[in-house]
Amino acid sequence: MSVAAPHPVQIAPPGLSRWAHSATGVDHVQERAGAQPGPEVLVTALVHGNEYSGAMALDAFLRTGLVPRRGRITAAFCNTAAFARFDSGQPDASRFVDEDFNRVWSARSLDSERASQELLRARELRPFVDRATHLLDLHSMHEPCAPLFVTGMLPRNIAFAQALGTPVQAVVDEGHADGVRMRDYGPFGEPAGSRIALLLEAGQHWELSSLHAARNVLMRFLVQAGALDRADVPTGWLLPDALPPPPIHVTHRVVARSMDFEFSQDFRGGETIRRSGTAIASDAGQPVVTPYDDCVLVMPSVRQLRPGVTTVRLGRRQGRVLG
Ligand SMILES: [Zn+2]
Known part of the structure:
Protein backbone atom coordinates (compact mmCIF):
# COMPACT_ATOMS: atom_id res chain seq x y z
CA MET A 1 0.00 0.00 0.00
CA SER A 2 1.05 3.63 -0.45
CA VAL A 3 2.29 5.58 2.53
CA ALA A 4 0.10 8.67 2.82
CA ALA A 5 2.01 11.42 4.59
CA PRO A 6 -0.01 14.58 5.21
CA HIS A 7 0.18 17.22 2.49
CA PRO A 8 1.82 20.51 3.49
CA VAL A 9 -0.45 23.09 5.06
CA GLN A 10 -0.13 26.26 2.90
CA ILE A 11 -3.04 28.13 4.44
CA ALA A 12 -3.42 28.60 8.17
CA PRO A 13 -6.75 27.80 9.82
CA PRO A 14 -8.93 30.89 10.18
CA GLY A 15 -10.02 32.40 13.48
CA LEU A 16 -13.80 32.19 13.60
CA SER A 17 -14.56 33.28 17.16
CA ARG A 18 -16.06 36.58 15.98
CA TRP A 19 -18.87 34.59 14.34
CA ALA A 20 -19.57 32.39 17.36
CA HIS A 21 -22.17 34.69 18.89
CA SER A 22 -25.17 35.01 16.64
CA ALA A 23 -28.51 36.74 16.60
CA THR A 24 -29.88 33.51 15.14
CA GLY A 25 -29.40 31.85 18.53
CA VAL A 26 -27.23 29.17 16.96
CA ASP A 27 -23.49 29.64 17.30
CA HIS A 28 -21.41 30.19 14.17
CA VAL A 29 -24.48 30.82 12.03
CA GLN A 30 -24.73 34.36 10.64
CA GLU A 31 -27.52 35.91 8.59
CA ARG A 32 -27.47 38.87 6.22
CA ALA A 33 -30.91 39.98 5.02
CA GLY A 34 -31.71 42.23 2.06
CA ALA A 35 -34.48 44.79 1.75
CA GLN A 36 -36.26 43.00 -1.08
CA PRO A 37 -37.66 39.49 -1.11
CA GLY A 38 -35.56 36.87 -2.81
CA PRO A 39 -33.72 33.61 -2.43
CA GLU A 40 -32.86 31.94 0.86
CA VAL A 41 -29.21 31.17 0.24
CA LEU A 42 -27.34 28.96 2.69
CA VAL A 43 -23.57 28.68 2.38
CA THR A 44 -22.00 26.02 4.57
CA ALA A 45 -18.37 25.37 5.44
CA LEU A 46 -16.57 22.99 7.81
CA VAL A 47 -19.00 20.14 7.21
CA HIS A 48 -15.67 18.34 7.52
CA GLY A 49 -13.58 19.92 10.25
CA ASN A 50 -10.23 19.89 8.45
CA GLU A 51 -11.57 21.43 5.20
CA TYR A 52 -11.29 25.09 6.07
CA SER A 53 -10.63 26.83 2.75
CA GLY A 54 -14.41 27.25 2.48
CA ALA A 55 -14.53 28.65 6.00
CA MET A 56 -11.86 31.18 5.01
CA ALA A 57 -13.95 32.24 2.00
CA LEU A 58 -17.08 32.50 4.15
CA ASP A 59 -15.23 34.42 6.85
CA ALA A 60 -13.92 36.85 4.18
CA PHE A 61 -17.43 37.23 2.76
CA LEU A 62 -18.86 38.12 6.17
CA ARG A 63 -16.05 40.63 6.73
CA THR A 64 -16.94 42.48 3.53
CA GLY A 65 -20.17 43.53 5.22
CA LEU A 66 -22.04 42.77 2.00
CA VAL A 67 -25.80 42.59 2.38
CA PRO A 68 -27.86 40.84 -0.28
CA ARG A 69 -29.93 42.97 -2.61
CA ARG A 70 -32.63 40.33 -2.49
CA GLY A 71 -33.47 37.61 0.00
CA ARG A 72 -31.21 36.37 2.73
CA ILE A 73 -27.75 34.88 2.90
CA THR A 74 -27.04 32.53 5.80
CA ALA A 75 -23.46 31.54 6.53
CA ALA A 76 -22.99 28.40 8.64
CA PHE A 77 -19.72 27.03 9.98
CA CYS A 78 -20.89 23.50 10.60
CA ASN A 79 -18.59 21.11 12.42
CA THR A 80 -16.83 23.67 14.60
CA ALA A 81 -16.19 21.03 17.28
CA ALA A 82 -14.07 19.01 14.85
CA PHE A 83 -12.40 22.14 13.44
CA ALA A 84 -11.40 23.20 16.98
CA ARG A 85 -9.27 20.06 17.13
CA PHE A 86 -7.34 20.89 13.94
CA ASP A 87 -3.64 20.14 14.39
CA SER A 88 -1.30 20.85 11.47
CA GLY A 89 0.84 17.92 12.65
CA GLN A 90 -2.14 15.59 12.16
CA PRO A 91 -4.26 17.49 9.67
CA ASP A 92 -6.36 14.50 8.63
CA ALA A 93 -7.46 13.71 12.18
CA SER A 94 -10.04 16.50 12.59
CA ARG A 95 -12.47 15.52 9.83
CA PHE A 96 -15.11 14.77 12.46
CA VAL A 97 -15.48 14.03 16.17
CA ASP A 98 -17.83 11.02 16.38
CA GLU A 99 -19.08 10.43 12.85
CA ASP A 100 -19.17 11.97 9.39
CA PHE A 101 -21.41 15.08 9.55
CA ASN A 102 -22.18 14.61 5.86
CA ARG A 103 -23.83 11.19 6.29
CA VAL A 104 -26.56 12.06 8.82
CA TRP A 105 -28.95 14.07 6.61
CA SER A 106 -31.96 11.75 6.57
CA ALA A 107 -35.09 12.27 8.66
CA ARG A 108 -34.44 8.80 10.07
CA SER A 109 -31.10 9.86 11.55
CA LEU A 110 -32.10 13.40 12.48
CA ASP A 111 -35.33 12.30 14.18
CA SER A 112 -33.73 9.35 15.95
CA GLU A 113 -32.82 9.10 19.64
CA ARG A 114 -29.19 8.61 18.71
CA ALA A 115 -26.70 11.23 19.85
CA SER A 116 -23.27 12.23 18.57
CA GLN A 117 -21.48 15.57 18.31
CA GLU A 118 -22.36 15.64 14.63
CA LEU A 119 -26.03 14.70 15.06
CA LEU A 120 -26.52 17.32 17.76
CA ARG A 121 -25.02 19.98 15.49
CA ALA A 122 -27.02 18.78 12.49
CA ARG A 123 -30.24 19.12 14.52
CA GLU A 124 -29.27 22.72 15.38
CA LEU A 125 -28.62 23.54 11.75
CA ARG A 126 -31.59 21.68 10.32
CA PRO A 127 -34.00 24.68 10.38
CA PHE A 128 -31.56 26.67 8.23
CA VAL A 129 -31.21 23.79 5.78
CA ASP A 130 -35.00 23.32 5.72
CA ARG A 131 -35.64 26.92 4.68
CA ALA A 132 -32.86 27.19 2.08
CA THR A 133 -33.86 27.58 -1.56
CA HIS A 134 -30.18 27.51 -2.56
CA LEU A 135 -27.41 25.58 -0.78
CA LEU A 136 -23.71 25.88 -1.50
CA ASP A 137 -21.68 23.44 0.59
CA LEU A 138 -17.94 24.22 0.57
CA HIS A 139 -15.54 21.28 0.85
CA SER A 140 -12.04 20.34 -0.24
CA MET A 141 -10.22 17.11 -1.11
CA HIS A 142 -7.57 14.81 0.30
CA GLU A 143 -5.36 14.94 -2.79
CA PRO A 144 -4.26 17.74 -5.14
CA CYS A 145 -6.98 17.83 -7.80
CA ALA A 146 -8.75 20.40 -9.97
CA PRO A 147 -11.99 21.68 -8.36
CA LEU A 148 -15.23 19.69 -8.74
CA PHE A 149 -18.92 20.26 -8.18
CA VAL A 150 -20.74 17.26 -6.79
CA THR A 151 -24.19 17.89 -8.23
CA GLY A 152 -26.27 14.81 -7.47
CA MET A 153 -28.45 13.45 -10.28
CA LEU A 154 -31.00 16.23 -10.81
CA PRO A 155 -30.72 18.19 -14.07
CA ARG A 156 -31.49 21.54 -12.40
CA ASN A 157 -28.37 21.31 -10.24
CA ILE A 158 -26.17 20.25 -13.14
CA ALA A 159 -27.49 23.18 -15.19
CA PHE A 160 -26.93 25.63 -12.32
CA ALA A 161 -23.34 24.44 -11.95
CA GLN A 162 -22.67 24.64 -15.69
CA ALA A 163 -23.99 28.21 -15.85
CA LEU A 164 -21.71 29.64 -13.13
CA GLY A 165 -18.92 30.59 -15.52
CA THR A 166 -16.22 28.57 -13.81
CA PRO A 167 -13.97 25.77 -15.11
CA VAL A 168 -15.13 23.55 -12.23
CA GLN A 169 -15.87 19.99 -13.33
CA ALA A 170 -19.45 18.85 -12.59
CA VAL A 171 -19.51 15.32 -11.21
CA VAL A 172 -22.96 13.73 -11.34
CA ASP A 173 -23.36 11.06 -8.71
CA GLU A 174 -25.91 9.31 -6.54
CA GLY A 175 -24.42 9.92 -3.12
CA HIS A 176 -23.26 7.49 -0.50
CA ALA A 177 -24.73 4.17 0.56
CA ASP A 178 -23.58 4.74 4.14
CA GLY A 179 -25.66 7.87 4.80
CA VAL A 180 -27.27 10.95 3.27
CA ARG A 181 -25.26 14.08 2.47
CA MET A 182 -26.62 17.52 3.35
CA ARG A 183 -26.83 18.37 -0.36
CA ASP A 184 -29.17 15.38 -0.90
CA TYR A 185 -31.36 16.13 2.14
CA GLY A 186 -35.15 16.26 1.84
CA PRO A 187 -36.44 18.74 -0.74
CA PHE A 188 -33.02 19.10 -2.37
CA GLY A 189 -33.44 15.60 -3.73
CA GLU A 190 -37.01 15.94 -5.02
CA PRO A 191 -37.12 15.70 -8.81
CA ALA A 192 -40.22 17.93 -9.03
CA GLY A 193 -38.81 20.62 -6.76
CA SER A 194 -36.88 23.78 -7.55
CA ARG A 195 -34.32 23.93 -4.76
CA ILE A 196 -30.69 24.11 -5.77
CA ALA A 197 -27.88 22.32 -3.92
CA LEU A 198 -24.25 22.14 -4.97
CA LEU A 199 -21.25 20.76 -3.15
CA LEU A 200 -17.90 22.28 -4.13
CA GLU A 201 -14.68 20.29 -3.75
CA ALA A 202 -12.38 23.29 -4.09
CA GLY A 203 -9.05 21.44 -4.42
CA GLN A 204 -6.64 19.98 -1.89
CA HIS A 205 -7.57 20.97 1.68
CA TRP A 206 -4.65 23.25 2.48
CA GLU A 207 -3.62 24.68 -0.87
CA LEU A 208 -3.98 28.40 -1.57
CA SER A 209 -5.62 27.64 -4.92
CA SER A 210 -8.49 25.95 -3.05
CA LEU A 211 -9.21 29.22 -1.25
CA HIS A 212 -9.28 31.12 -4.56
CA ALA A 213 -11.65 28.54 -6.06
CA ALA A 214 -13.96 28.72 -3.04
CA ARG A 215 -14.07 32.54 -3.15
CA ASN A 216 -14.80 32.59 -6.87
CA VAL A 217 -17.58 30.01 -6.62
CA LEU A 218 -19.11 31.59 -3.52
CA MET A 219 -19.60 34.99 -5.18
CA ARG A 220 -20.77 33.53 -8.48
CA PHE A 221 -23.27 31.35 -6.65
CA LEU A 222 -24.69 34.38 -4.78
CA VAL A 223 -25.05 36.30 -8.05
CA GLN A 224 -26.64 33.43 -9.95
CA ALA A 225 -29.06 32.74 -7.08
CA GLY A 226 -30.16 36.38 -7.36
CA ALA A 227 -29.01 37.54 -3.91
CA LEU A 228 -26.36 39.87 -5.37
CA ASP A 229 -25.78 41.61 -8.67
CA ARG A 230 -22.47 41.03 -10.37
CA ALA A 231 -21.62 44.70 -9.84
CA ASP A 232 -21.88 44.14 -6.09
CA VAL A 233 -18.95 41.69 -6.03
CA PRO A 234 -15.85 43.41 -4.61
CA THR A 235 -12.69 43.33 -6.70
CA GLY A 236 -10.36 40.43 -6.08
CA TRP A 237 -13.02 37.76 -5.63
CA LEU A 238 -13.75 36.53 -9.12
CA LEU A 239 -11.47 34.49 -11.34
CA PRO A 240 -11.91 35.02 -15.09
CA ASP A 241 -15.10 33.68 -16.67
CA ALA A 242 -14.56 30.18 -18.02
CA LEU A 243 -16.49 27.50 -19.87
CA PRO A 244 -17.04 24.36 -17.82
CA PRO A 245 -16.07 20.96 -19.21
CA PRO A 246 -18.90 18.50 -19.98
CA PRO A 247 -20.25 16.83 -16.80
ZN1 LIG B 1 -15.62 17.28 2.74
Missing part, protein backbone atom coordinates in the same frame (compact mmCIF):
# COMPACT_ATOMS: atom_id res chain seq x y z
CA ILE A 248 -18.93 13.44 -15.74
CA HIS A 249 -21.59 10.89 -14.82
CA VAL A 250 -20.30 8.56 -12.11
CA THR A 251 -21.17 4.94 -12.89
CA HIS A 252 -19.03 2.95 -10.47
CA ARG A 253 -17.27 3.29 -7.16
CA VAL A 254 -14.12 1.26 -6.63
CA VAL A 255 -14.15 0.06 -3.03
CA ALA A 256 -10.98 -1.30 -1.42
CA ARG A 257 -11.23 -4.95 -0.42
CA SER A 258 -7.91 -5.05 1.39
CA MET A 259 -5.14 -2.90 2.79
CA ASP A 260 -3.07 -4.01 -0.22
CA PHE A 261 -4.76 -1.59 -2.60
CA GLU A 262 -2.41 0.37 -4.83
CA PHE A 263 -2.94 2.50 -7.92
CA SER A 264 -0.83 1.62 -10.95
CA GLN A 265 0.07 5.31 -11.44
CA ASP A 266 0.00 8.54 -9.47
CA PHE A 267 -3.51 9.43 -10.65
CA ARG A 268 -4.78 12.92 -9.81
CA GLY A 269 -8.34 12.63 -11.06
CA GLY A 270 -9.74 13.64 -14.43
CA GLU A 271 -7.65 11.11 -16.38
CA THR A 272 -9.48 9.37 -19.22
CA ILE A 273 -8.52 5.71 -19.61
CA ARG A 274 -9.01 4.90 -23.27
CA ARG A 275 -9.50 1.13 -23.31
CA SER A 276 -11.91 -1.03 -21.34
CA GLY A 277 -10.11 -3.63 -19.23
CA THR A 278 -7.08 -1.43 -18.44
CA ALA A 279 -5.66 -2.08 -14.97
CA ILE A 280 -5.71 1.09 -12.88
CA ALA A 281 -4.89 -0.51 -9.52
CA SER A 282 -4.29 -3.78 -7.75
CA ASP A 283 -6.16 -4.94 -4.69
CA ALA A 284 -5.08 -8.01 -2.71
CA GLY A 285 -2.98 -9.03 -5.70
CA GLN A 286 -5.86 -8.79 -8.19
CA PRO A 287 -6.02 -6.14 -10.93
CA VAL A 288 -8.73 -3.48 -10.79
CA VAL A 289 -9.74 -2.77 -14.40
CA THR A 290 -11.80 -0.13 -16.16
CA PRO A 291 -15.28 -1.37 -17.15
CA TYR A 292 -15.63 0.55 -20.45
CA ASP A 293 -13.75 2.67 -22.97
CA ASP A 294 -13.03 6.34 -22.17
CA CYS A 295 -13.47 5.80 -18.46
CA VAL A 296 -12.77 8.94 -16.37
CA LEU A 297 -11.20 8.68 -12.91
CA VAL A 298 -12.74 10.91 -10.22
CA MET A 299 -11.11 11.73 -6.87
CA PRO A 300 -8.61 8.87 -6.56
CA SER A 301 -7.30 8.59 -3.01
CA VAL A 302 -5.88 5.94 -0.69
CA ARG A 303 -5.44 8.42 2.14
CA GLN A 304 -8.11 6.80 4.31
CA LEU A 305 -7.52 3.31 2.99
CA ARG A 306 -9.25 0.47 4.72
CA PRO A 307 -11.48 -2.31 3.38
CA GLY A 308 -14.84 -0.84 2.33
CA VAL A 309 -13.56 2.69 1.59
CA THR A 310 -14.10 4.22 -1.86
CA THR A 311 -10.71 4.71 -3.51
CA VAL A 312 -11.87 6.17 -6.83
CA ARG A 313 -15.09 6.83 -8.72
CA LEU A 314 -15.39 5.92 -12.39
CA GLY A 315 -17.48 7.89 -14.82
CA ARG A 316 -18.33 8.86 -18.37
CA ARG A 317 -18.14 12.31 -19.86
CA GLN A 318 -21.53 13.47 -21.08
CA GLY A 319 -21.64 13.87 -24.82
CA ARG A 320 -19.22 11.07 -25.56
CA VAL A 321 -20.31 8.03 -27.53
CA LEU A 322 -20.97 5.38 -24.90
CA GLY A 323 -18.70 2.34 -25.17
Whole structure:
Protein backbone atom coordinates (compact mmCIF):
# COMPACT_ATOMS: atom_id res chain seq x y z
CA MET A 1 0.00 0.00 0.00
CA SER A 2 1.05 3.63 -0.45
CA VAL A 3 2.29 5.58 2.53
CA ALA A 4 0.10 8.67 2.82
CA ALA A 5 2.01 11.42 4.59
CA PRO A 6 -0.01 14.58 5.21
CA HIS A 7 0.18 17.22 2.49
CA PRO A 8 1.82 20.51 3.49
CA VAL A 9 -0.45 23.09 5.06
CA GLN A 10 -0.13 26.26 2.90
CA ILE A 11 -3.04 28.13 4.44
CA ALA A 12 -3.42 28.60 8.17
CA PRO A 13 -6.75 27.80 9.82
CA PRO A 14 -8.93 30.89 10.18
CA GLY A 15 -10.02 32.40 13.48
CA LEU A 16 -13.80 32.19 13.60
CA SER A 17 -14.56 33.28 17.16
CA ARG A 18 -16.06 36.58 15.98
CA TRP A 19 -18.87 34.59 14.34
CA ALA A 20 -19.57 32.39 17.36
CA HIS A 21 -22.17 34.69 18.89
CA SER A 22 -25.17 35.01 16.64
CA ALA A 23 -28.51 36.74 16.60
CA THR A 24 -29.88 33.51 15.14
CA GLY A 25 -29.40 31.85 18.53
CA VAL A 26 -27.23 29.17 16.96
CA ASP A 27 -23.49 29.64 17.30
CA HIS A 28 -21.41 30.19 14.17
CA VAL A 29 -24.48 30.82 12.03
CA GLN A 30 -24.73 34.36 10.64
CA GLU A 31 -27.52 35.91 8.59
CA ARG A 32 -27.47 38.87 6.22
CA ALA A 33 -30.91 39.98 5.02
CA GLY A 34 -31.71 42.23 2.06
CA ALA A 35 -34.48 44.79 1.75
CA GLN A 36 -36.26 43.00 -1.08
CA PRO A 37 -37.66 39.49 -1.11
CA GLY A 38 -35.56 36.87 -2.81
CA PRO A 39 -33.72 33.61 -2.43
CA GLU A 40 -32.86 31.94 0.86
CA VAL A 41 -29.21 31.17 0.24
CA LEU A 42 -27.34 28.96 2.69
CA VAL A 43 -23.57 28.68 2.38
CA THR A 44 -22.00 26.02 4.57
CA ALA A 45 -18.37 25.37 5.44
CA LEU A 46 -16.57 22.99 7.81
CA VAL A 47 -19.00 20.14 7.21
CA HIS A 48 -15.67 18.34 7.52
CA GLY A 49 -13.58 19.92 10.25
CA ASN A 50 -10.23 19.89 8.45
CA GLU A 51 -11.57 21.43 5.20
CA TYR A 52 -11.29 25.09 6.07
CA SER A 53 -10.63 26.83 2.75
CA GLY A 54 -14.41 27.25 2.48
CA ALA A 55 -14.53 28.65 6.00
CA MET A 56 -11.86 31.18 5.01
CA ALA A 57 -13.95 32.24 2.00
CA LEU A 58 -17.08 32.50 4.15
CA ASP A 59 -15.23 34.42 6.85
CA ALA A 60 -13.92 36.85 4.18
CA PHE A 61 -17.43 37.23 2.76
CA LEU A 62 -18.86 38.12 6.17
CA ARG A 63 -16.05 40.63 6.73
CA THR A 64 -16.94 42.48 3.53
CA GLY A 65 -20.17 43.53 5.22
CA LEU A 66 -22.04 42.77 2.00
CA VAL A 67 -25.80 42.59 2.38
CA PRO A 68 -27.86 40.84 -0.28
CA ARG A 69 -29.93 42.97 -2.61
CA ARG A 70 -32.63 40.33 -2.49
CA GLY A 71 -33.47 37.61 0.00
CA ARG A 72 -31.21 36.37 2.73
CA ILE A 73 -27.75 34.88 2.90
CA THR A 74 -27.04 32.53 5.80
CA ALA A 75 -23.46 31.54 6.53
CA ALA A 76 -22.99 28.40 8.64
CA PHE A 77 -19.72 27.03 9.98
CA CYS A 78 -20.89 23.50 10.60
CA ASN A 79 -18.59 21.11 12.42
CA THR A 80 -16.83 23.67 14.60
CA ALA A 81 -16.19 21.03 17.28
CA ALA A 82 -14.07 19.01 14.85
CA PHE A 83 -12.40 22.14 13.44
CA ALA A 84 -11.40 23.20 16.98
CA ARG A 85 -9.27 20.06 17.13
CA PHE A 86 -7.34 20.89 13.94
CA ASP A 87 -3.64 20.14 14.39
CA SER A 88 -1.30 20.85 11.47
CA GLY A 89 0.84 17.92 12.65
CA GLN A 90 -2.14 15.59 12.16
CA PRO A 91 -4.26 17.49 9.67
CA ASP A 92 -6.36 14.50 8.63
CA ALA A 93 -7.46 13.71 12.18
CA SER A 94 -10.04 16.50 12.59
CA ARG A 95 -12.47 15.52 9.83
CA PHE A 96 -15.11 14.77 12.46
CA VAL A 97 -15.48 14.03 16.17
CA ASP A 98 -17.83 11.02 16.38
CA GLU A 99 -19.08 10.43 12.85
CA ASP A 100 -19.17 11.97 9.39
CA PHE A 101 -21.41 15.08 9.55
CA ASN A 102 -22.18 14.61 5.86
CA ARG A 103 -23.83 11.19 6.29
CA VAL A 104 -26.56 12.06 8.82
CA TRP A 105 -28.95 14.07 6.61
CA SER A 106 -31.96 11.75 6.57
CA ALA A 107 -35.09 12.27 8.66
CA ARG A 108 -34.44 8.80 10.07
CA SER A 109 -31.10 9.86 11.55
CA LEU A 110 -32.10 13.40 12.48
CA ASP A 111 -35.33 12.30 14.18
CA SER A 112 -33.73 9.35 15.95
CA GLU A 113 -32.82 9.10 19.64
CA ARG A 114 -29.19 8.61 18.71
CA ALA A 115 -26.70 11.23 19.85
CA SER A 116 -23.27 12.23 18.57
CA GLN A 117 -21.48 15.57 18.31
CA GLU A 118 -22.36 15.64 14.63
CA LEU A 119 -26.03 14.70 15.06
CA LEU A 120 -26.52 17.32 17.76
CA ARG A 121 -25.02 19.98 15.49
CA ALA A 122 -27.02 18.78 12.49
CA ARG A 123 -30.24 19.12 14.52
CA GLU A 124 -29.27 22.72 15.38
CA LEU A 125 -28.62 23.54 11.75
CA ARG A 126 -31.59 21.68 10.32
CA PRO A 127 -34.00 24.68 10.38
CA PHE A 128 -31.56 26.67 8.23
CA VAL A 129 -31.21 23.79 5.78
CA ASP A 130 -35.00 23.32 5.72
CA ARG A 131 -35.64 26.92 4.68
CA ALA A 132 -32.86 27.19 2.08
CA THR A 133 -33.86 27.58 -1.56
CA HIS A 134 -30.18 27.51 -2.56
CA LEU A 135 -27.41 25.58 -0.78
CA LEU A 136 -23.71 25.88 -1.50
CA ASP A 137 -21.68 23.44 0.59
CA LEU A 138 -17.94 24.22 0.57
CA HIS A 139 -15.54 21.28 0.85
CA SER A 140 -12.04 20.34 -0.24
CA MET A 141 -10.22 17.11 -1.11
CA HIS A 142 -7.57 14.81 0.30
CA GLU A 143 -5.36 14.94 -2.79
CA PRO A 144 -4.26 17.74 -5.14
CA CYS A 145 -6.98 17.83 -7.80
CA ALA A 146 -8.75 20.40 -9.97
CA PRO A 147 -11.99 21.68 -8.36
CA LEU A 148 -15.23 19.69 -8.74
CA PHE A 149 -18.92 20.26 -8.18
CA VAL A 150 -20.74 17.26 -6.79
CA THR A 151 -24.19 17.89 -8.23
CA GLY A 152 -26.27 14.81 -7.47
CA MET A 153 -28.45 13.45 -10.28
CA LEU A 154 -31.00 16.23 -10.81
CA PRO A 155 -30.72 18.19 -14.07
CA ARG A 156 -31.49 21.54 -12.40
CA ASN A 157 -28.37 21.31 -10.24
CA ILE A 158 -26.17 20.25 -13.14
CA ALA A 159 -27.49 23.18 -15.19
CA PHE A 160 -26.93 25.63 -12.32
CA ALA A 161 -23.34 24.44 -11.95
CA GLN A 162 -22.67 24.64 -15.69
CA ALA A 163 -23.99 28.21 -15.85
CA LEU A 164 -21.71 29.64 -13.13
CA GLY A 165 -18.92 30.59 -15.52
CA THR A 166 -16.22 28.57 -13.81
CA PRO A 167 -13.97 25.77 -15.11
CA VAL A 168 -15.13 23.55 -12.23
CA GLN A 169 -15.87 19.99 -13.33
CA ALA A 170 -19.45 18.85 -12.59
CA VAL A 171 -19.51 15.32 -11.21
CA VAL A 172 -22.96 13.73 -11.34
CA ASP A 173 -23.36 11.06 -8.71
CA GLU A 174 -25.91 9.31 -6.54
CA GLY A 175 -24.42 9.92 -3.12
CA HIS A 176 -23.26 7.49 -0.50
CA ALA A 177 -24.73 4.17 0.56
CA ASP A 178 -23.58 4.74 4.14
CA GLY A 179 -25.66 7.87 4.80
CA VAL A 180 -27.27 10.95 3.27
CA ARG A 181 -25.26 14.08 2.47
CA MET A 182 -26.62 17.52 3.35
CA ARG A 183 -26.83 18.37 -0.36
CA ASP A 184 -29.17 15.38 -0.90
CA TYR A 185 -31.36 16.13 2.14
CA GLY A 186 -35.15 16.26 1.84
CA PRO A 187 -36.44 18.74 -0.74
CA PHE A 188 -33.02 19.10 -2.37
CA GLY A 189 -33.44 15.60 -3.73
CA GLU A 190 -37.01 15.94 -5.02
CA PRO A 191 -37.12 15.70 -8.81
CA ALA A 192 -40.22 17.93 -9.03
CA GLY A 193 -38.81 20.62 -6.76
CA SER A 194 -36.88 23.78 -7.55
CA ARG A 195 -34.32 23.93 -4.76
CA ILE A 196 -30.69 24.11 -5.77
CA ALA A 197 -27.88 22.32 -3.92
CA LEU A 198 -24.25 22.14 -4.97
CA LEU A 199 -21.25 20.76 -3.15
CA LEU A 200 -17.90 22.28 -4.13
CA GLU A 201 -14.68 20.29 -3.75
CA ALA A 202 -12.38 23.29 -4.09
CA GLY A 203 -9.05 21.44 -4.42
CA GLN A 204 -6.64 19.98 -1.89
CA HIS A 205 -7.57 20.97 1.68
CA TRP A 206 -4.65 23.25 2.48
CA GLU A 207 -3.62 24.68 -0.87
CA LEU A 208 -3.98 28.40 -1.57
CA SER A 209 -5.62 27.64 -4.92
CA SER A 210 -8.49 25.95 -3.05
CA LEU A 211 -9.21 29.22 -1.25
CA HIS A 212 -9.28 31.12 -4.56
CA ALA A 213 -11.65 28.54 -6.06
CA ALA A 214 -13.96 28.72 -3.04
CA ARG A 215 -14.07 32.54 -3.15
CA ASN A 216 -14.80 32.59 -6.87
CA VAL A 217 -17.58 30.01 -6.62
CA LEU A 218 -19.11 31.59 -3.52
CA MET A 219 -19.60 34.99 -5.18
CA ARG A 220 -20.77 33.53 -8.48
CA PHE A 221 -23.27 31.35 -6.65
CA LEU A 222 -24.69 34.38 -4.78
CA VAL A 223 -25.05 36.30 -8.05
CA GLN A 224 -26.64 33.43 -9.95
CA ALA A 225 -29.06 32.74 -7.08
CA GLY A 226 -30.16 36.38 -7.36
CA ALA A 227 -29.01 37.54 -3.91
CA LEU A 228 -26.36 39.87 -5.37
CA ASP A 229 -25.78 41.61 -8.67
CA ARG A 230 -22.47 41.03 -10.37
CA ALA A 231 -21.62 44.70 -9.84
CA ASP A 232 -21.88 44.14 -6.09
CA VAL A 233 -18.95 41.69 -6.03
CA PRO A 234 -15.85 43.41 -4.61
CA THR A 235 -12.69 43.33 -6.70
CA GLY A 236 -10.36 40.43 -6.08
CA TRP A 237 -13.02 37.76 -5.63
CA LEU A 238 -13.75 36.53 -9.12
CA LEU A 239 -11.47 34.49 -11.34
CA PRO A 240 -11.91 35.02 -15.09
CA ASP A 241 -15.10 33.68 -16.67
CA ALA A 242 -14.56 30.18 -18.02
CA LEU A 243 -16.49 27.50 -19.87
CA PRO A 244 -17.04 24.36 -17.82
CA PRO A 245 -16.07 20.96 -19.21
CA PRO A 246 -18.90 18.50 -19.98
CA PRO A 247 -20.25 16.83 -16.80
CA ILE A 248 -18.93 13.44 -15.74
CA HIS A 249 -21.59 10.89 -14.82
CA VAL A 250 -20.30 8.56 -12.11
CA THR A 251 -21.17 4.94 -12.89
CA HIS A 252 -19.03 2.95 -10.47
CA ARG A 253 -17.27 3.29 -7.16
CA VAL A 254 -14.12 1.26 -6.63
CA VAL A 255 -14.15 0.06 -3.03
CA ALA A 256 -10.98 -1.30 -1.42
CA ARG A 257 -11.23 -4.95 -0.42
CA SER A 258 -7.91 -5.05 1.39
CA MET A 259 -5.14 -2.90 2.79
CA ASP A 260 -3.07 -4.01 -0.22
CA PHE A 261 -4.76 -1.59 -2.60
CA GLU A 262 -2.41 0.37 -4.83
CA PHE A 263 -2.94 2.50 -7.92
CA SER A 264 -0.83 1.62 -10.95
CA GLN A 265 0.07 5.31 -11.44
CA ASP A 266 0.00 8.54 -9.47
CA PHE A 267 -3.51 9.43 -10.65
CA ARG A 268 -4.78 12.92 -9.81
CA GLY A 269 -8.34 12.63 -11.06
CA GLY A 270 -9.74 13.64 -14.43
CA GLU A 271 -7.65 11.11 -16.38
CA THR A 272 -9.48 9.37 -19.22
CA ILE A 273 -8.52 5.71 -19.61
CA ARG A 274 -9.01 4.90 -23.27
CA ARG A 275 -9.50 1.13 -23.31
CA SER A 276 -11.91 -1.03 -21.34
CA GLY A 277 -10.11 -3.63 -19.23
CA THR A 278 -7.08 -1.43 -18.44
CA ALA A 279 -5.66 -2.08 -14.97
CA ILE A 280 -5.71 1.09 -12.88
CA ALA A 281 -4.89 -0.51 -9.52
CA SER A 282 -4.29 -3.78 -7.75
CA ASP A 283 -6.16 -4.94 -4.69
CA ALA A 284 -5.08 -8.01 -2.71
CA GLY A 285 -2.98 -9.03 -5.70
CA GLN A 286 -5.86 -8.79 -8.19
CA PRO A 287 -6.02 -6.14 -10.93
CA VAL A 288 -8.73 -3.48 -10.79
CA VAL A 289 -9.74 -2.77 -14.40
CA THR A 290 -11.80 -0.13 -16.16
CA PRO A 291 -15.28 -1.37 -17.15
CA TYR A 292 -15.63 0.55 -20.45
CA ASP A 293 -13.75 2.67 -22.97
CA ASP A 294 -13.03 6.34 -22.17
CA CYS A 295 -13.47 5.80 -18.46
CA VAL A 296 -12.77 8.94 -16.37
CA LEU A 297 -11.20 8.68 -12.91
CA VAL A 298 -12.74 10.91 -10.22
CA MET A 299 -11.11 11.73 -6.87
CA PRO A 300 -8.61 8.87 -6.56
CA SER A 301 -7.30 8.59 -3.01
CA VAL A 302 -5.88 5.94 -0.69
CA ARG A 303 -5.44 8.42 2.14
CA GLN A 304 -8.11 6.80 4.31
CA LEU A 305 -7.52 3.31 2.99
CA ARG A 306 -9.25 0.47 4.72
CA PRO A 307 -11.48 -2.31 3.38
CA GLY A 308 -14.84 -0.84 2.33
CA VAL A 309 -13.56 2.69 1.59
CA THR A 310 -14.10 4.22 -1.86
CA THR A 311 -10.71 4.71 -3.51
CA VAL A 312 -11.87 6.17 -6.83
CA ARG A 313 -15.09 6.83 -8.72
CA LEU A 314 -15.39 5.92 -12.39
CA GLY A 315 -17.48 7.89 -14.82
CA ARG A 316 -18.33 8.86 -18.37
CA ARG A 317 -18.14 12.31 -19.86
CA GLN A 318 -21.53 13.47 -21.08
CA GLY A 319 -21.64 13.87 -24.82
CA ARG A 320 -19.22 11.07 -25.56
CA VAL A 321 -20.31 8.03 -27.53
CA LEU A 322 -20.97 5.38 -24.90
CA GLY A 323 -18.70 2.34 -25.17
ZN1 LIG B 1 -15.62 17.28 2.74
